Amino acid sequence: MSRYWMLFSLILVAITISCKRTRPFFSDPEIDAEVYNRIQEQLLDAKPGDVIQLPEGFFEFDRPLSLDGISGVTIAGAGTDKTILSFYMQKTGAEGIKITADSVTLRDFTVQDTPGDAIKLQDCTGVTLLRLKTTWSRGADADNGGYGLYPVACIGVLIDSCEASYASDAGIYVGQSRDVIVRNCFAHGNVAGIEIENCINAEVYDNRAEHNTGGILVFDLPDLPQVNGHTCRIYRNTIKENNHSNFAPAGNIVGIVPPGTGIILLAAKNVEIFDNDITGHKTIGTAVASYQITEKSWADTTYNPYTYDIAIYDNRYQRKRTLPDLSRDFGKMVNVLFAGKPQDILYDGIIDTTRTAGPNPMNICIRQEQANLRFANIDAANGFDKVNKDIGPYQACEGRELPELHSLPSQDL
Secondary structure, three states: OOHHHHHHHHHHHHHHHHHHOOOOOOOOOHHHHHHOOOOOOOOHHOOOEEEEOOOHHHHHHOOOEEEEEOOOOOOEEEOOOOOEEEOOOOOOOOOOOEEEEEOEEEEEEEEEEEOOOOOEEEEEEEEEEEEEEOOOOOOOOOOOOEEEEEEEEEEEEEEEOOOOOOOOOEEEEOOOOOOEEEEEEEEOOOOOOEEEEOOEEEEOOOOOOEEOOOOEEOOOOOOOOOOOEEEEEEOOOOOOOOOOOOOOOOOHHHHHHOOOEEEEEEEOOEEEEEEEEEEOOOOEEEEEEEEEOOOOOOOOOOOOOOOEEEEEEEEEEEEEEOOOOOOOHHHHHHHOOOOOOOOOOEOOOOOOOOOOOOOOOEEEEEEOOOOOEEEEEHHHHHHHOOOOOHHHHHOOOOOOOOOOOOOOOOOOO
């Protein structure tokens, strides 16, 4: 018997050690240092047109990689499951990779376990992110970096066939940029799956946003270098079961997102949402809200906090049969106003009184033929005093289609 008990004890110890270990692989520090130095030296010495080939293997780096001011460089791995760059042991810097260069392409590798953002590109013109993966191996955790793929203040951004998971803010985020395409991507397990923030001209299509807190967000926030973003098309996406608990650090704007949210428009302008599958959400399928609903102040006098010129049509909604979220104020609001019933489309009803009067001054157009669609104007400006479920005023508007964006990177990658 003692032999069996000894074997059983050894198995328990092995299981316990395995469960506590968050570091998924171990590598050779000498090899890691050699590989890091070789890659960073190539990035420092790169010339326009160079291809920096990342080797196949798992490597742990204690410092970020960076490319600054050298245009036309490609950084390529052997595939997301073959070239894995871990920053679990990072001692300096926050990002895993930081790019400040034009006409750059990153493709075919994984970045994981960064203390800050996984891949950040700033002030770049001509960005192509292709078949990349970002993740945090410990799963959802407030100590994870904020963003997986993070182009900010860029012009001409293409994010294609990428995967992002477990970011404590947004898996795929594009901010304060112009002419943006996000397509064929898979965002899961993040607070926000895909977020377009303060951008001008964006298309988000043929993506999967699943098991995040919120699937796809289009936000316009105040007090940033570029405000009053506009013109975004969201179509042919699968936005499914985004019911993950919200693990954003305290104070993050995405901390307001209630688990169980498909799409949120916040201070968004000229947005078209069509031909999407928006299914399995326990709180809200699509929320249309102005910035005032956050009850946060702003200093920028040029900022327009309203949401207007919105077209929502030909989407397929299917609610999750469960109680809405109770961990965030918006989820609590849904429970109070609608007796614990998830909603398909909610509009906060906050209007700009300087616009043309009428039943639909903000031009919120909803053309959904689906039976039993749950819609409401919640009259947030007046303390939810006159919640109105009549969708009629929002159907009697002329539909329009935004132009496709033709000034973006090649569609034939």
